[in-house]
Amino acid sequence: MSIGNSPEDDRPSIGRVLQQARIAAGLTVEEVSSSTRVRIPIVHAIEEDDFSRCGGDVYARGHIRTLARAVGIDPEPLVEQYDAEHGGRPAPTPAAPLFEAERIRSEPRRPNWTAAMVAAIVAVVGFVGFTLFNGDDEPSNTAQVAEGSTPDKATAKPAASKPADPKPVPSESAIAAAPRDKVTVKLSATQGKSWISAKDHNGRLLFDGLLLQDESKTFQDKERIDLVLGDAGAIELFVNGKKVEDQFEPGQVERLSYTKGDPEVG
DSSP, X not given: OOTTOXXXXXXXXXXXXXXXXXXXXXXXXXXXXXXXXXXXXXXXXXXXXXOGGGTSHHHHHHHHHHHXXXXXSOSHHHHHHHHHHTTOOOOOOOHHHHHHHHHHSOOOOOOOHHHHHHHHHHHHHHHHHHHHHHTTTHHHHHHHHHHHHSOOTTTOOXXXXXXXXXXXXXXXXXXXXXXXXXXXXXXXXXXXXXXXXXXXXXXXEEEXXXXXXXXXXXXXXXXXXXXXXXXXXXXXXXXXXXXXXXXXXXXXXXXXEEXXXXXXXX
């Protein structure tokens, strides 16, 4: 008769049944341990009907179910046999006492934020009402101060205007100092604006655009300056330090060319 069986029960022990089923399935203890995650010493102990290493009845029942499924047998008869041999299943803990204890337990007091918010709102409303009530007599004074502080527009002194810069007048000395080894041409729009174009002796464009009234442009080249004046009557012309005295008509288009020995119209 196997160890762990009662004298009245001829059934094989739980460990014996699990061991025979494992051998019949062709499995080793190591393979069963690897597939069930139950440690090898515990597998050996259970097959020898030593359940002390399981850590209690709950874990023992769980190991029996796990090993039985791993070797291909029904675990329930073995669990029932374990309960019969080890005093049966423990009675479930009644839920009512726990519920009553939980219900009787007093909850911690929490800050009454609602009352605090109401008190704060009442304080703010009272402060605003007090401010408005006391401020009834102030608008007239404030209006007087504001009115008195308004600057008198009629007596305000206008900002002193900056005197206009004098119109640039060509300096005869500066023009006379034009280099002799180059041709120097200066254009001044004294009678209005005029479109002008200037090129050097290679045909390179030096300027092409609008010369506004009172503006001036000066061009130099080592051989020749070619000009096109859109409104020659608006232009005052100096060549190599000398003023060109030709009388151009307003709106007249002139094509001019000057070299180092000029002023002479090319």
